Amino acid sequence: MSIVSAELPRQTEPSRAPAIQSAPPSRWSRLSAPAIALLLGILPFWLFFGFHQRATVNGRVVQDSGLNILGLVFAVAGIVMVFRMLRDDGSYGHPPRWLPRTVLAVLAGLVCLFQAGQSLGLYRFDPSEHARDLRVRFLGHPEPAAVAYAGLDVARRDGLAGRAREADEGRLRDDVVTVAARLGAGIVQYNLFSTACADGYRRFGAAALPSFLTEDDRRYIVQAEESTAQRWRNMRCDPRIREAMSGPVIDSIHRDRAILALQARAYSERFGAQPPTTAPIVRAEEITTQGLPVRIGQTVAEAQAALGLSNAPQVDPEWREPALAAADRGITVFFGPDGKVMRIVLDPPFSGTVVDVALGDSLRSINRKVGGATSGDRGINETFVLNSYGSGRLVFRSSFETGTINRIVLR
Numbered sequence: 001m002s003i004v005s006a007e008l009p010r011q012t013e014p015s016r017a018p019a020i021q022s023a024p025p026s027r028w029s030r031l032s033a034p035a036i037a038l039l040l041g042i043l044p045f046w047l048f049f050g051f052h053q054r055a056t057v058n059g060r061v062v063q064d065s066g067l068n069i070l071g072l073v074f075a076v077a078g079i080v081m082v083f084r085m086l087r088d089d090g091s092y093g094h095p096p097r098w099l100p101r102t103v104l105a106v107l108a109g110l111v112c113l114f115q116a117g118q119s120l121g122l123y124r125f126d127p128s129e130h131a132r133d134l135r136v137r138f139l140g141h142p143e144p145a146a147v148a149y150a151g152l153d154v155a156r157r158d159g160l161a162g163r164a165r166e167a168d169e170g171r172l173r174d175d176v177v178t179v180a181a182r183l184g185a186g187i188v189q190y191n192l193f194s195t196a197c198a199d200g201y202r203r204f205g206a207a208a209l210p211s212f213l214t215e216d217d218r219r220y221i222v223q224a225e226e227s228t229a230q231r232w233r234n235m236r237c238d239p240r241i242r243e244a245m246s247g248p249v250i251d252s253i254h255r256d257r258a259i260l261a262l263q264a265r266a267y268s269e270r271f272g273a274q275p276p277t278t279a280p281i282v283r284a285e286e287i288t289t290q291g292l293p294v295r296i297g298q299t300v301a302e303a304q305a306a307l308g309l310s311n312a313p314q315v316d317p318e319w320r321e322p323a324l325a326a327a328d329r330g331i332t333v334f335f336g337p338d339g340k341v342m343r344i345v346l347d348p349p350f351s352g353t354v355v356d357v358a359l360g361d362s363l364r365s366i367n368r369k370v371g372g373a374t375s376g377d378r379g380i381n382e383t384f385v386l387n388s389y390g391s392g393r394l395v396f397r398s399s400f401e402t403g404t405i406n407r408i409v410l411r
Contacts, residue, residue: 027098033085034104040078041111044071044119045127071119078112132201141203144190149251152258160259163360164266169276170368171361176210176263177217178362178403181224181375183207183256186249188228193245197237204253210264214275220367224376231376252401283371284355287394287410291352294333296410298341300324303333319345330359344410354394354408363387363403366396375403 052066085105090097118125135142152160164172187204194200209218235241289295293306300313303324313322313335321343325332330350336342346352348359356369366373366387373387373396382400389395397407 030095030098030101031104033081034101034108037078037081037085038104038108038111040074040081041108041115044068044074044115045125047071047074050119066121068119068121071115075112075116075119078108079116082106082109082112140205141201143204144202144250146254147247147251149254152255152262157262160262161266164263164270169271170278171365172263172267172270173212173217173276174364174368175362175404176260176267177213177220177364178375179256179260179263180207180209180213181221181364182403183253183260184221184225185228185376186253186256188225189232190245190249190253192229192232192235193237193241193249196235197242197245207257207260210260210267211273212264212267212271212275214278216281217364220364220374224374227374227376281368284369287355287390289352289354289410290356291350292331292344292346292354294331294341294344296341296344298333300335300339303335303341307331307333319343342411346408346410348406350408354410357396357405357408359405359408361405363398363405366398366405370394370396373398 047070048068049070050067050072082105086102086109088094089101114125117123163175167175184207187207191203194203209221213221294303298306304310307324307326307329309324309326311324313324315321316323316325316332316334319334321334323332323334328349330347332345332347333341334343334345346354346359350359352358357365363373363375363385370387370389372389384400384406385398387396387398393411395409395411396405397409398405
């Protein structure tokens with residue numbers, strides 16, 4: 001007897017498609033909320049809507065307060081966001097805490113708290129000022145850019161180049177020293193203004209002096225700077241001073257730098273970069289002239305003969321005194337009530353010298369040969385400077401802009 005076993009057929013389960021699992025959210029995307037809170041605390045440093053009061057005395061800020069309503073709103077919103085993040089993270093139904101998110105949230109909260117106090121006017125913090133302080137500490141003060149000056153004009157540059165080619169060693173070095181002294185004085189003056197009447201951020205750096213200057217030349221430059229500092233130590237911040245310092249003085253410093261570079265380069269090419277071996281300076285003890293045919297005390301007839309003129313004296317329109325003028329030689333003689341020469345005025349194109357100083361020479365040449373002339377003590381709206389010697393018997397007039405002699409007066 002056979003036993004037959006029957007096995008029920010197995011039922012196969014229908015195949016199921018694999019479930020599509022969604023990717024977990026990026027952990028870095030969780031930093032967006034604290035980043036927004038941090039941004040809410042930072043933006044009010046530059047965004048302002050509210051009330052502001054600022055008072056200045058003598059150009060300096062003595063009061064700076066106000067209420068930044070927009071900043072306060074942003075700061076409070078950021079604080080609320082941070083509070084909710086720190087409260088909810090890690091609780092039921094929320095993602096677990098993550099250190100980078102927590103740290104950024106705490107930082108954002110601190111910034112928003114600080115911003116709330118600043119927006120209320122309890123204190124003031126300006127990031128731009130602190131950035132400027134760091135810039136000054138590591139890179140130095142930035143210099144003011146030229147206002148109207150755009151480089152030496154062709155005529156001025158050609159004139160300087162011509163004199164640099166033709167002047168002797170002493171006169172060319174005197175020109176360099178005069179410009180360097182005027183440049184140093186201008187820098188001292190502007191920096192005093194920047195400190196007293198502005199925030200002191202923009203200042204000029206000291207001028208680099210050429211290596212060929214003598215110790216006496218360098219003392220002359222230092223004296224010019226010191227006399228300027230003494231004169232302007234109590235800088236007034238009135239509109240006239242501000243206008244001059246914020247334009248003409250800045251431009252004159254840039255101009256003098258360009259002139260100094262041109263002259264120093266020309267000197268080095270002709271005479272080298274080392275200081276010359278010069279004899280001790282000997283000052284003129286009496287007034288001597290070369291190339292001047294007339295002298296003080298001559299009669300009208302004697303002056304006419306010396307100048308080769310036959311016309312009678314005429315009233316000079318500038319001096320309003322009777323005078324004989326030889327304009328082609330730059331010589332004008334003036335007569336006193338006694339009919340004798342009481343003054344001689346020498347203008348270009350006079351080519352002679354007085355105490356070995358000629359028209360076109362610089363203040364340093366006067367200083368070396370007569371003494372006393374300085375390129376310091378910058379003035380405001382001045383066009384010329386007078387240097388008087390020999391109890392007023394000799395006067396040199398120099399251009400304030402160039403420091404070169406453009407008139408000599410003998411009395």
